[in-house]
Amino acid sequence: MKSSALSQLGRRTGPPAISWLIQLALTRPNLISLAAGFTDNPSLPVDDARAVLDEILASPRTGQPALQYGSTAGDPLLRELTAERLRHLDGAKRGAAAYAVERVVITHGSQQLLYILAEALCDPGDIVLVEDPTYFVFLGIAQSHGLRCRGIRLNEDGIDLEQLEHTLAALKRSGELRRVKLLYLVSYYQNPTGITTSLAKKVAALQILKRYERAAGHPIYLLEDAAYRELRFTGGDVPSALTAKGFSERVIYTGTYSKPFATGIRVGFGLLPEPLRTVVLNIKGNHDFGTAHLLQKLLARAIASGRYEKHLVELRARYAAKAAAMHVAMKKHFPAAVQWRRAEGGLYHWARLPARVKTGVKSKFFQAALARGVFYVPGALCYADDSSRSKPDGEMRLSFGSAGIPDLRTGIERLGTVLRRFIKE
Amino acid sequence: MKSSALSQLGRRTGPPAISWLIQLALTRPNLISLAAGFTDNPSLPVDDARAVLDEILASPRTGQPALQYGSTAGDPLLRELTAERLRHLDGAKRGAAAYAVERVVITHGSQQLLYILAEALCDPGDIVLVEDPTYFVFLGIAQSHGLRCRGIRLNEDGIDLEQLEHTLAALKRSGELRRVKLLYLVSYYQNPTGITTSLAKKVAALQILKRYERAAGHPIYLLEDAAYRELRFTGGDVPSALTAKGFSERVIYTGTYSKPFATGIRVGFGLLPEPLRTVVLNIKGNHDFGTAHLLQKLLARAIASGRYEKHLVELRARYAAKAAAMHVAMKKHFPAAVQWRRAEGGLYHWARLPARVKTGVKSKFFQAALARGVFYVPGALCYADDSSRSKPDGEMRLSFGSAGIPDLRTGIERLGTVLRRFIKE
Numbered sequence: 043m044k045s046s047a048l049s050q051l052g053r054r055t056g057p058p059a060i061s062w063l064i065q066l067a068l069t070r071p072n073l074i075s076l077a078a079g080f081t082d083n084p085s086l087p088v089d090d091a092r093a094v095l096d097e098i099l100a101s102p103r104t105g106q107p108a109l110q111y112g113s114t115a116g117d118p119l120l121r122e123l124t125a126e127r128l129r130h131l132d133g134a135k136r137g138a139a140a141y142a143v144e145r146v147v148i149t150h151g152s153q154q155l156l157y158i159l160a161e162a163l164c165d166p167g168d169i170v171l172v173e174d175p176t177y178f179v180f181l182g183i184a185q186s187h188g189l190r191c192r193g194i195r196l197n198e199d200g201i202d203l204e205q206l207e208h209t210l211a212a213l214k215r216s217g218e219l220r221r222v223k224l225l226y227l228v229s230y231y232q233n234p235t236g237i238t239t240s241l242a243k244k245v246a247a248l249q250i251l252k253r254y255e256r257a258a259g260h261p262i263y264l265l266e267d268a269a270y271r272e273l274r275f276t277g278g279d280v281p282s283a284l285t286a287k288g289f290s291e292r293v294i295y296t297g298t299y300s301k302p303f304a305t306g307i308r309v310g311f312g313l314l315p316e317p318l319r320t321v322v323l324n325i326k327g328n329h330d331f332g333t334a335h336l337l338q339k340l341l342a343r344a345i346a347s348g349r350y351e352k353h354l355v356e357l358r359a360r361y362a363a364k365a366a367a368m369h370v371a372m373k374k375h376f377p378a379a380v381q382w383r384r385a386e387g388g389l390y391h392w393a394r395l396p397a398r399v400k401t402g403v404k405s406k407f408f409q410a411a412l413a414r415g416v417f418y419v420p421g422a423l424c425y426a427d428d429s430s431r432s433k434p435d436g437e438m439r440l441s442f443g444s445a446g447i448p449d450l451r452t453g454i455e456r457l458g459t460v461l462r463r464f465i466k467e
Numbered sequence: 468m469k470s471s472a473l474s475q476l477g478r479r480t481g482p483p484a485i486s487w488l489i490q491l492a493l494t495r496p497n498l499i500s501l502a503a504g505f506t507d508n509p510s511l512p513v514d515d516a517r518a519v520l521d522e523i524l525a526s527p528r529t530g531q532p533a534l535q536y537g538s539t540a541g542d543p544l545l546r547e548l549t550a551e552r553l554r555h556l557d558g559a560k561r562g563a564a565a566y567a568v569e570r571v572v573i574t575h576g577s578q579q580l581l582y583i584l585a586e587a588l589c590d591p592g593d594i595v596l597v598e599d600p601t602y603f604v605f606l607g608i609a610q611s612h613g614l615r616c617r618g619i620r621l622n623e624d625g626i627d628l629e630q631l632e633h634t635l636a637a638l639k640r641s642g643e644l645r646r647v648k649l650l651y652l653v654s655y656y657q658n659p660t661g662i663t664t665s666l667a668k669k670v671a672a673l674q675i676l677k678r679y680e681r682a683a684g685h686p687i688y689l690l691e692d693a694a695y696r697e698l699r700f701t702g703g704d705v706p707s708a709l710t711a712k713g714f715s716e717r718v719i720y721t722g723t724y725s726k727p728f729a730t731g732i733r734v735g736f737g738l739l740p741e742p743l744r745t746v747v748l749n750i751k752g753n754h755d756f757g758t759a760h761l762l763q764k765l766l767a768r769a770i771a772s773g774r775y776e777k778h779l780v781e782l783r784a785r786y787a788a789k790a791a792a793m794h795v796a797m798k799k800h801f802p803a804a805v806q807w808r809r810a811e812g813g814l815y816h817w818a819r820l821p822a823r824v825k826t827g828v829k830s831k832f833f834q835a836a837l838a839r840g841v842f843y844v845p846g847a848l849c850y851a852d853d854s855s856r857s858k859p860d861g862e863m864r865l866s867f868g869s870a871g872i873p874d875l876r877t878g879i880e881r882l883g884t885v886l887r888r889f890i891k892e
Contacts, residue, residue, distance in 0.1 A: 047686045049587060083531040088527055099516055110729075150755050259470050308759040
């Protein structure tokens with residue numbers, strides 16, 4: 043048998059970008075991983091989860107429905123709490139149409155929703171606009187579906203609007219605008235850079251997209267991935283794109299309860315305009331006809347009881363302390379030529395090395411760091427394949443999510459030792 | 468904006484076949500539903516789930532890993548228990564290669580695995596061979612992906628091998644054999660007919676498929692969906708297709724822990740040959756990078772502790788009693804011209820009406836049943852669109868899963884009243 047029976051998608055789909063890194067961490071336990079986007083084990087709400095599950099399963103009245111199938115769209119109470127919570131976060135009026143409970147879909151992690159959205163909107167060869175750099179698993183979805191990505195440069199407060207405009211204009215000229223389906227923004231404490239997009243930029247981006255819709259012949263959506271919104275350390279919350287007046291039919295908002303509560307409890311959500319909501323539900327009907335009901339009941343009760351909020355307050359303080367410890371260690375051990383912004387939320391610092399030092403998995407620097415017992419996510423993995431620019435490869439994503447403070451300090455110290463070997467000042 | 472931004476898949480994907488029926492059940496609570504494939508609420512293992520979760524979450528040592536991300540392939544212990552359990556069920560030797568733990572993938576219900584397999588193997592226009600009739604959600608996946616289905620008639624012990632051969636020969640003649648990727652069999656207490664495929668038939672089917680591989684230019688897989696295998700009332704277990712000597716590289720086996728334990732805990736599994744296993748994991752990495760870890764830990768502990776088996780024994784007795792009650796009521800209330808086989812497992816009776824009585828959603832019979840306060844899944848929904856035969860529409864899928872015995876009796880009595888109006892004897 044010479045050939046395999048695989049589909050085009052099956053042939054295209056590569057291994058996850060960091061599967062090799064994860065394997066590395068498992069096989070060499072003495073390595074300090076600054077790569078993983080895991081939350082840290084001691085932060086996980088074991089007692090809260092136990093108490094809530096115990097309440098749910100204490101009686102058949104609440105226990106049986108939790109162990110039964112639910113609906114494809116999700117548990118009605120969790121959908122209601124989700125809509126209300128988001129409306130409150132956004133400071134929107136009661137009854138605001140953008141936060142109608144009908145718009146809420148509960149998914150098996152927000153990852154599942156990103157996947158289904160790609161399926162619902164994009165054919166092979168279609169174009170998605172992404173931040174440069176962006177979330178690498180989204181790039182994996184795009185690669186698997188044969189999509190083309192165009193990277194839009196990131197400034198301190200989000201994408202470069204001029205480049206967005208320039209890219210759309212160029213695609214219009216080349217007759218490819220009809221292939222553009224969405225702009226994907228990881229808008230809060232972005233993975234990997236930590237950058238938060240201002241509301242003004244989100245509104246301006248929506249206005250720009252709108253201007254190109256006629257030439258595209260169809261809506262161009264803003265997909266706002268707010269996965270890290272709740273992991274805020276300092277500063278105020280930024281309203282979501284749902285607050286942009288007149289644009290609620292163009293904004294797809296996705297969020298997650300996994301990272302703010304427990305990653306072992308995979309529950310994400312989205313707020314979607316029609317006809318997307320219906321199509322997403324039809325597709326999800328084929329994926330799984332509904333997210334595990336028990337986990338939805340767990341989260342609904344954790345939120346309704348206030349345990350979720352309480353845990354979140356603790357989690358923020360915990361990550362803030364870890365981010366600070368990492369930042370201080372970086373200041374102490376990294377050469378001055380290495381640049382980063384102190385994290386204000388999320389799980390990552392993004393460090394830029396002087397131009398001549400490469401950070402890729404095959405680079406001398408990466409190998410030297412490994413030999414010294416520490417590793418990170420090479421920046422190049424977070425950039426889309428986009429032939430219109432060369433892929434930067436002098437950055438590192440440094441996560442303070444999974445390791446404890448002592449390991450973070452040791453890891454940064456080790457990395458500093460290697461950096462000083464490569465960067466003579 | 469005239470056009471939508473939807474993909475081909477987004478445009479193709481219809482609502483689930485029975486979404487209308489589910490809606491009906493929700494809006495008219497006095498209706499007795501013999502349609503839903505739900506398990507029944509009183510059967511759900513509330514105390515077991517509570518005890519097991521309480522154990523897991525009693526200490527940080529076991530609680531924290533359960534609330535953390537796992538790997539894409541699944542929890543190592545659950546994978547090991549799954550492989551061992553299946554090897555034992557199949558009566559295979561210790562160390563048999565077909566049951567190697569590496570081959571096991573844990574998924575968000577077995578539905579997710581069926582979906583990913585369709586993605587991994589099939590391009591639009593490809594052909595899947597299915598039982599006639601078959602599981603309607605699989606038909607939904609096929610429709611969504613633009614696949615063509617060919618139905619193979621079902622006899623008492625599984626598909627008609629002559630028709631399988633005939634269909635493959637015809638596809639070879641028409642030059643379409645290269646589009647054939649798999650034969651999908653719901654091999655135990657089939658949804659919807661209740662038929663179990665004999666091992667001899669599975670082996671013979673594999674041999675037939677093998678003979679056409681050269682002309683196809685690639686492997687043609689047997690996808691054995693064993694979702695109902697554990698819900699056996701009478702008779703012995705039938706070994707799976709994994710026991711067919713020399714064919715372990717052509718068999719994809721899928722199963723579920725949701726139906727035998729709790730549908731609110733969505734955990735399925737599969738045993739897959741390479742390169743499919745790797746490709747499925749790559750795709751699952753994009754879907755969700757792993758099934759909710761807490762649910763996997765719950766099941767692993769339920770199985771390891773013996774609670775799962777104990778529950779299964781009770782569940783079998785419970786469904787056997789419900790199946791018997793339905794069968795007896797059917798004998799009492801249905802006209803002699805209605806045919807069915809007494810269920811030996813699973814959740815369904817499949818009843819065939821005399822040729823002149825149609826059972827479709829728009830039929831007078833279906834409407835009369837509704838008016839009488841009872842409904843079922845019309846048989847036609849379980850047949851693939853296959854232009855090579857007309858779609859039968861004189862059958863009903865009657866589920867004894869969700870309703871209690873009194874409702875089953877009343878529902879069948881009501882249905883009997885309507886049947887006697889349509890069938891004069």
